[in-house]
Amino acid sequence: MGFTLYDIVKGGTPDYAGMSQAQEQQRQQAITQGTQKINQAFSGFTPSFYQQRAQAYQDFALPQLSQQYQTNRNQIGFGLANRGLLSSSAGTKQWNDLGKAMGQAKQTIADTGIAQSQALQQQVQNQESTLLNQLYQSADPAGAGQQATQTAANYAAPSVYQPLGNLLGSVANQYYLSQLINTYRPTGSSPQVGGPPSYYSGMGGLPNQPAYGY
């Protein structure tokens, strides 16, 4: 009898399940709130942002490619003019080779920009997932939102780019090698000036013109 009275006085069995359920609801609300904060912090990473990121690399790389192009163009033009081949088929081929190399170089730059933007996109997504996982453990929306803002700001900061490599190296090497071969070609084998043009083929397949001056 006494135990019944004691239990009544003490309020009976506490509703542990109800208390736990209430705590769990608060935790889930906190996680939902934190998820919204994280998504808000990362809301700036839109497709247009990543397109701008790719464009930024193009803007960075194209001037360097332009510098390389002009250097090669001048050297090829000088070499062709030096041999009187500016309007020849050999010259046309040389310019076309340069044009092809230029086109591929531009495409490579575009691909590199896309790849870098995609890599950044994956990093951002991974980081967002990491923050969400931390939020699931901590259920601390304030901390998660603050950390997400810091992380997003770090990603939005400008990256350090590596300078562009020599994208027109193949054309330049081809040209220089041809020049080198012509320079050291035995004079005995050179055709006489005014004679029929010989077509000694260099490494690049450039038809040799009558050897002016050598």
Add this chain to the structure above:
Amino acid sequence: MSYLGAATNIVGGELQGWAAVLEKQAMKDAYQQEINKQNQFQQQAMGTFDPSKSSAAAMMQGVGQGAQGRVRAYNQIGQVPLGPGPSHQIGQPQINLGSADAYTKMLGQSRANLGGYSDWAVQQAINNLNTQRQLDQISNFAGSEAKNIYPLQMYKAQHSLDDLAMVGQAISSIGGGAANYAQLSQAPTQAPGYYPVYSGNQMSPAIWSGYGGYGNMPPQGTGYNPYTDQSTAPGVMSGYGF
């Protein structure tokens, strides 16, 4: 009093039995509720999967979109002038770079088609990440429900009728007490055996020690009276039990 004890014992035991049975049923209900809740989480998780994004047709569509994007990028960057065109002799027609342009476009299309697969894979990886996030949240909620709440709900069900069981226990204890009281208060139904014992003092009948200390009265119905029956006088007879 003994009937009251038996009745309260029965009622108390019955209440305790019902409490146990109903608590068992409550535990079963709690288990079923948890199963239903977990099934809802499972349905919610299944809803995060989008089969349309994983089919071969979706893949080819993604590859095509990626390729188109790359072709656009190639065309845009191809129109960026990087310097003057080829040198040519004055008076001669300009050098036609049509073959280089055609080659670049053709190569660009093939390159874009190849790159489209990479674009699809990247997009698919991001889609998987998004799906994984949703699954993580759902599994987190479901796991917490099962790990932190469900055991307490079972505990609650297990003790949901503790009051009824306590009342039954109390009633049973009343019944037990009543039974004990009835046993103690009941008059003895069997007379004790009478053994007149001679204590050695022959002066008074009071020296006769009756059985059980009942005032040295002789047992009823025997017709024996130690005060009148001289045959049992000390030294005359051997007496009972001598």
